[in-house]
Amino acid sequence: MFFIGIFGVKQGQKEIGTESNVICPECGHLTRLNVIKQSSYFHIFFIPIFRWNVRYFAKTLCCGQLFELNAEAGKEFEEGKSGAISQGDLTRIGPQRRTGLVRCGSCGANVENSYRFCPHCGNHLT
Ligand SMILES: [Zn+2]
Numbered sequence: 273m274f275f276i277g278i279f280g281v282k283q284g285q286k287e288i289g290t291e292s293n294v295i296c297p298e299c300g301h302l303t304r305l306n307v308i309k310q311s312s313y314f315h316i317f318f319i320p321i322f323r324w325n326v327r328y329f330a331k332t333l334c335c336g337q338l339f340e341l342n343a344e345a346g347k348e349f350e351e352g353k354s355g356a357i358s359q360g361d362l363t364r365i366g367p368q369r370r371t372g373l374v375r376c377g378s379c380g381a382n383v384e385n386s387y388r389f390c391p392h393c394g395n396h397l398t
């Protein structure tokens with residue numbers, strides 16, 4: 273028991289705050305971001321000794337999309353600088369939303385693939 277967890281390497285994630293008034297790059301809404309800091313750290317007696325591999329992430333509250341935040345902007349945000357995060361600091365992670373056209377199986381019209389129903393004939397698109 274005593275020897276467990278005295279030192280080791282861990283990866284931690286913690287929410288470091290919320291940034292407001294950011295335009296969501298995903299859906300275009302004026303939104304807020306939950307900013308998450310992730311780092312690997314070496315600890316002794318549960319005290320982090322040094323950290324490396326620090327990365328920042330941000331999750332939008334509008335559509336729940338996860339972005340990787342530019343390290344520079346993440347740092348500025350952590351230092352309490354207002355307006356540190358702008359759209360250009362966010363890199364989308366996770367699956368890309370496909371954009372393009374699909375062909376309606378019912379009427380043959382080319383329809384944007386974000387639609388669930390064909391606007392021409394009402395056919396349910398899969
Ligand atoms: Zn959004």
Ligand SMILES: [Zn+2]
Pocket residue numbers: 376377378379380381390391392393394395
């Ligand atoms: Zn159709």
